[in-house]
């Protein structure tokens with residue numbers, strides 16, 4: 575092995591062509607506020623090799639009462655022509671908070687849910703309290719033919735490094751999505767350690783930026799990603815590509 579062989583790679587060197595989790599649809603949640611800043615971030619991503627982005631605004635009626643599927647779809651439709659001038663391809667979906675009553679609300683709007691391609695549905699929980707109905711919701715979604723993907727499980731502080739709880743959810747047919755920034759310690763040392771462990775054990779299905787603001791894409795570009803994680807990350811990048819290409 576060469577003494578000069580680098581021990582890390584940069585984001586641009588990963589085959590990260592598809593982002594499956596982002597808050598780039600402006601003015602709808604705690605993500606990007608204006609179309610201009612979204613376009614700037616999209617341009618930076620394009621220059622780093624990203625070709626396709628799934629927009630996943632938060633869907634949580636208590637916090638974002640306006641974020642109904644029709645409102646989000648309408649907002650996307652009005653901005654998509656401008657966004658697509660960047661050369662990037664887009665799809666619209668949502669990041670669904672699992673709150674008390676989620677299953678009932680999802681049942682009412684089942685044909686209208688903001689799902690990812692291939693009937694996948696991105697779900698999330700509070701970082702500090704596990705949703706009491708997470709297992710019921712995963713069971714419900716699977717029973718309707720939807721395939722839950724839990725966003726950034728490494729960030730939930732109530733899930734220990736033993737990974738017992740996370741494996742229980744996986745056993746219920748819930749997939750997991752890693753946030754790139756978790757690997758850089760952006761959310762703290764514990765989150766980083768958990769993300770590395772889960773990546774080593776092959777527990778993730780997808781990889782996302784969860785981009786909320788422009789400084790985060792700069793931080794992603796600056797990441798020093800250890801070589802030892804590259805094969806696992808390449809697989810996730812490929813899974814991202816396949817997901818984007820799947821039929822709705």
Ligand SMILES: [Fe+2]
Nearest residue numbers: 595669725784
């Ligand atoms: Fe998110």
